[in-house]
Amino acid sequence: MPPEKPERFDQVDWTEYANPTGWQRSTNTRYFLYSTVPVLALGLYDWLVVGPREATFVRLGADLGLSGPFQMIGLTHDPAGIDYLFVGTLLLFVWYLLVPLYQNPRMTRYYWTRFKRNRPALGGLGWLFLVFAGGLIGPFVLNTPSQDILTAHQPPAFTSVDEATVPLCVGEVENGRCYGTWEHPLGTDNTGRDVFSSIIHGMTISMQIAFITTSVVAVIGVSVGTVAAVSGGWVDEGLMRVVDIVLSFPTLPFYLLILYSFGASLSMFILVFALFAWGGTARYVRSKALSVSEAEYINESRLSGASTSYIIRRHVIPNTASSIITQLTLLIPVFLLAEAQIAFLGLGDSDVPSWGQLIAAGRTDLAFAPWIVLAPGIALFLTILAFTFVGDALLDALDPEAKTEADR
């Protein structure tokens, strides 16, 4: 008589096991779906119930009868559409990147030891972590910088400017020079907004651009590339011609057209640029998926009785996805720069305190107040450099062929 649950492979009576059919979700997919429910619900609530001039959380507090506690912890925010998208992509990032890394400690350690070899990338990762944390927590801690024409052009701490250039010096005045204070560690701009807190708020914008664009590019690029590679034939042909169109589309003129018809907004920028940036990724994924589906382990998996969709989800996509991470990381700087350039040209959303806007605001005062341009400029420069370094290191860490090169 066999035991209730056989513990040896040759004791298993396979007729007792039902043949699984349909779509089996992995645990992480399930948790991802669960965690998007509250975000979606809040988004729907915001869209359907909350009025146009109400703050979502204030209204929510009133509806739930929790206004008091909400006020106490300072929950009076009014998230915009782009914030919901941002949270959604963050959840994607957590469930499909961070949690799997945590679940496979051996693999993580292996990649980490290889990543660590690249010193500049470590520094870059540190800086990106700062930007990420600042962008995530900053807006909850620091208020949006307010305008005060009297405190305009204050110099950063430890520096001084001619007293004549500031309307009113916040710090000490000595020998006709106005000294910076810790109240405005990086000084203020021409309307008296604090540059430091502007930079922190700019981090949120940069992170939103980075996360949302990469998510859109990754989802569309991976889907199109994989479908093209797996289907082959005319589907492949058709999709690749669409990719050609996407790649040759003049995104900037198109954005300007939209700008003049509907007005500028950050979400418009992100959507337009992300929707026309996935071409390269799709091509890359397609070629990678083609080579992966030739691999022996795909045959092995087919021989075990796995369905094609299972093989694609469990073997083809994971093996292509890890190699596009590098490509995506190197795509982020392009978006950040594009945003800054558009803002500098005065074509951006002037309500959004992005680094590009700050640089644009400071360009007229460059002669006597260079910090307004320099501080966000350096932040932007470091961030782009950091992404490039991290992307390079990821290429070395994730690509098995790079291993032989590094070990040589």
Added chain:
Amino acid sequence: MTETPVLSVRDLKKHYPITKGILSRQGGVAKAVDGISFDIYPGETFGLVGESGCGKSTVAEAIVRLEEPTDGEIIVNPHGDSPENGTVDQKATTDAGWAAIDRLQSLIHRVPGIGRTASSADEADPRDVTQFDSQQLKAFRRDVQLLLQDSSTSFDPRMTVGAAISERLAIHGMAGRAQRRTIVEDLLERVGLSATDYDRFPHEFSGGQLQRIGLARALVLNPDLLIADEPVSALDVSVQAEILALLEDLQEEFDLSVLFISHDLSVVRQCCDRVGVMYLGQLVEQGKTEGVFTHPQHPYTEALVSSIPTPDPRDSLEEIELTGDVPSPENPPRGCRFHTRCHRIIQPEGVEIPQSEWRALRTLAIKIEQGRIDPDAVVASVVSMEPAPTAPTAVTPSQFDRQLRSEHDVPAPVSDPALEAALTDAIDALYDRDPERARSVLEALFRTPCITDDPDTVTVDDGHVSKCHLR
């Protein structure tokens, strides 16, 4: 043997279409496997040997339907079931009415010209793998497993080996994560690894260890038949021996039948009960391993066996060197497929010359017949041999003749006067740049059964069959 075979392969064919040009017109077919039949009995190891490119691996791929067979039947009998209560044909037995309709449909499909050509004209065997639907195929995947040569590429690099093995259990419906893990850990220990290896990644193992894990993965669904395609060829000799010993132990313990595909005859001799020798998509000889190796009936087997290095220096078996090129499966030779290289090729009636001379003559004749001799190249090599500068036009027929013969080790003159006359005639024709005449002269002369007729399969003794005109 009265036992029911686990696997019966009947007249299996796999032809690959060869497309040419930009319009992908079908130019011909490469007959990778061309009519192969054999049986594998429970608990037995059947070896399939042959040179690279003879179609051994295609046989394996066709059996597991990784490649769709062009024709033929592959009949499986897992657990030694009789056809009436086979587990794989649930569909046919569940409902008699549906079974009748199925049969009708398969009959329609088997009418030549509409569907597949009819191999057994009246009725499809419900246990024929080539006719399985996806549901039956999935059940079949449990019963027959394939072990590949190089396990380093057959594991997903981003999956722990434990996950790769237990994945198979999950695919076939075992939902309990803990149960899967227990089974896989037990199995890992059985193949000589430790349970803690479950969480390691393929790149952390050596080739031999990976092959053990590959074996564990092939066994985890408790198959009845394991197809091992060159399982040890990628390993060094000491590791080979370990894996073979492990395979033998597991086979004994779990009553496994094995189809062992290899080009290494010493390995096959060591571990197989019966063996089949393949040449150019056909089985030329099969029988008990000892019989085939000690009394090879087919000249090709003879040549292969003679090439095994023996530790005994006094061993009298002389190594037979095969001449000529391996013909392309796209255009296999007429008659016996081995005649272009056979050292025992039968001489035409009334001719009696030394066999080596005959062989050299045949090789030259085949080249001339196939138009593979370029007279200009022969002339050029004559010119290059001359001490003084010579114009190509100054090369005489006799110089041409001498050069061609020496290139192909054909003596001048050939011992048989009739053959000599014909050969001289043919070479003259070549010298006159008239390959058509050369071909017709030679074709008329070389009439031997090896070239004209496909040999029948002849039984030598109990289960030992050979496909050669000599027996």
